[in-house]
Amino acid sequence: MRxxxxxxxxxxSAWLDRAKRAxxxxxxxxxxxRKSEINRRRQIWADLKDSLGQLSxxxxxxCESKEIRSDKHVDHYRxxxxxxxxxxxxxxxxxxxxxxxxxxxxxxTYCNSPREDETxxxxxxxxxxxxxxxxxxxxxxxxxxxxDEQPNLLDPTEPADAALLWFDEDGSARPKTTVESAPWPYQxxxxxxxxxxxxxxxxxxxxxxxxxxxxxLVERGDDSWKEYAQGSLGSETKFKKTIEDLTEYISPNAxxxxxxxxxxxxxxxxxxxxxxxxxxxxx
Numbered sequence: 266m267r268x269x270x271x272x273x274x275x276x277x278s279a280w281l282d283r284a285k286r287a288x289x290x291x292x293x294x295x296x297x298x299r300k301s302e303i304n305r306r307r308q309i310w311a312d313l314k315d316s317l318g319q320l321s322x323x324x325x326x327x328c329e330s331k332e333i334r335s336d337k338h339v340d341h342y343r344x345x346x347x348x349x350x351x352x353x354x355x356x357x358x359x360x361x362x363x364x365x366x367x368x369x370x371x372x373x374t375y376c377n378s379p380r381e382d383e384t385x386x387x388x389x390x391x392x393x394x395x396x397x398x399x400x401x402x403x404x405x406x407x408x409x410x411x412x413d414e415q416p417n418l419l420d421p422t423e424p425a426d427a428a429l430l431w432f433d434e435d436g437s438a439r440p441k442t443t444v445e446s447a448p449w450p451y452q453x454x455x456x457x458x459x460x461x462x463x464x465x466x467x468x469x470x471x472x473x474x475x476x477x478x479x480x481x482l483v484e485r486g487d488d489s490w491k492e493y494a495q496g497s498l499g500s501e502t503k504f505k506k507t508i509e510d511l512t513e514y515i516s517p518n519a520x521x522x523x524x525x526x527x528x529x530x531x532x533x534x535x536x537x538x539x540x541x542x543x544x545x546x547x548x
Contacts, residue, residue, distance in 0.1 A: 284364035322518035325373040349393040361407040389462025432524035436472035472524040
């Protein structure tokens with residue numbers, strides 16, 4: 266997961282007018298009728314899919330995949346028709362956000378819909394999940410204050426949320442904090458990994474491949490850095506090429522760049538001052 270800056274995006278006025286009309290049309294309806302009428306208007310959020318995808322170079326906002334995780338969809342961060350959490354039987358979804366583009370998240374099928382990992386037999390996928398730290402603070406109607414909620418799920422549009430994930434050398438996603446040092450951030454990361462299915466076998470294998478490439482590049486960087494530091498002829502060109510190649514992997518628009526960045530960060534040492542310079546130059 267990498268931060269997606271939605272502040273740089275705004276739908277066209279014609280789309281905003283359609284969304285506003287749709288919200289006004291569904292508001293007076295009974296819950297079951299409203300649900301079907303929201304779904305009947307799904308083209309409204311579908312029309313923003315490509316534009317939202319451009320904000321992340323067509324990567325899923327949750328897992329950073331481009332191709333291996335199937336089709337892309339527009340997920341409603343706060344579910345639009347129902348909330349699939351214990352104690353939410355009477356919740357009819359955040360229907361008033363069904364056409365609010367700020368509630369949309371560009372994502373892949375495996376993060377968006379329940380799917381089984383045939384290798385591990387684990388099931389993940391967000392669906393209508395939206396757990397909160399305190400269920401008593403959940404919003405049920407438009408006039409309720411969303412900022413009173415504390416979502417368990419990490420939100421890629423929040424700068425601090427993506428920083429709560431870390432990626433191990435085997436490609437696994439895990440909380441960056443420990444349960445002892447920061448229990449709430451730890452729990453948010455843990456729940457998000459499970460619900461977004463971030464440790465699906467295909468994902469882990471793809472991240473592992475990226476991590477191995479980054480390790481080989483760092484080893485190559487070690488050799489060329491030693492020569493470059495001593496002023497060896499031609500070594501500067503080799504070293505700069507290594508930096509360019511690593512930059513491609515950790516750049517925000519690269520697939521699985523958060524995992525690549527974690528790998529490179531884990532290889533820092535006093536003998537590799539060039540890694541800190543690289544990380545500082547590529548945010």
